[in-house]
Amino acid sequence: MEFDGEFELEDVPPEQAWIVLSDPVAVRNSLKGCRYITPMDDDFSYDEYEPDENLETLPEADPEAVAERAFKEGQQYAALMQVGVGSVKPRFETTVTIEERDEEQFIMTATGSGTASGSSFSMESGMQIHPLEGSEGSRIEWWTEADISGRIAQLGSRVIEPVANKIVSNFFGDIERQMSDVEETDSGITDRIRGML
Template identity: 55%
Template sequence: MEFDGTFTIEDVSTEEVWLALSDPILIKQSLPGCQFLTRIDDPDDVDFDALQEAEPEEDPVTLPEADPEDISERAFVESGHYAALMQISVGSVKPSFRTVVTIDEREFPEMNATGEGSASDSSFEMASGMTLVETDEGVDIEWQAEADVFGKVAQMGQRVISPVANRVVSRFFGSVEDRLTEVAEDEDSSGLRDRVRNLL
């Protein structure tokens, strides 16, 4: 299955959107059903139970409160591997996918990743990418994803899966937009914008 689209965020810079979408903490908080998202060393040896138990009760602050330098230090790394636990409702089932994502390419303003996940009776493989395009109004996030789904979820068919995927994407980008709107409304946003630009 293939998905793609463009999400527009107004009154922001490409650097601010890039910083937000490079922050694993903000991504985790913005993805519906994401219980944790953490960097790992070996994608073939992941103890998801231990990672879930080690998850702190409170996340570090993100935009607009976080320092851009702190976000830059924990940002996604090219060739880095990340483990996530994702619970997604698809029709009558609500599987929890143990997922490993690899950042294949990350160079402003483009990022590409591949990943795979498995639940008790379903699994998936995916490749995704995004490009940020500055416009007169703000920033267009051009994104695309290709996914192969197997098992019980796959039996439901694309007519059931596609609306779920679109809903997750819409909620995700909507949450990111809310954070960036807070940044734009902050009285010190111009100073923050300069600090973000200086990081890239």
């Protein structure tokens, strides 16, 4: 299954959009059904890991902490997702690898796979942030190609696609709110973090 789209943020410059979308905590907070996104190693256990629920995001967060935890190219991340699809609400234990992270062109791509009881998926996804013509804002282009099998796949695209589209819409709506919060505070935060990344 393929999903793609564009999202415009009229008052958020690309540099700022990049920083918020590079923060695993901001992404987690905006992704409905996501309990955590955290760097993982060979010993990582989905059952034993307890996420810190109270991590601050910008503008309240310490800029150095945000820069330190930003997605890193080549790093593997564990993500725990629980999303209701029809009558099924699987808990996906997901591994995501950041394949590319280009801070000059604002491009990030990732691959991932996950399993849940009776279902599995693999995916490739990416985004690029462009300046929005005629304003100071951003245009975010995103795409995902997913291969789904098992119980969820049996539900078919008529059930899966509306759920996926709702998750994406909610995600970018919440990301826009976070970016607007950052925009309303000291814009120097953006420059400080970019210098640290």
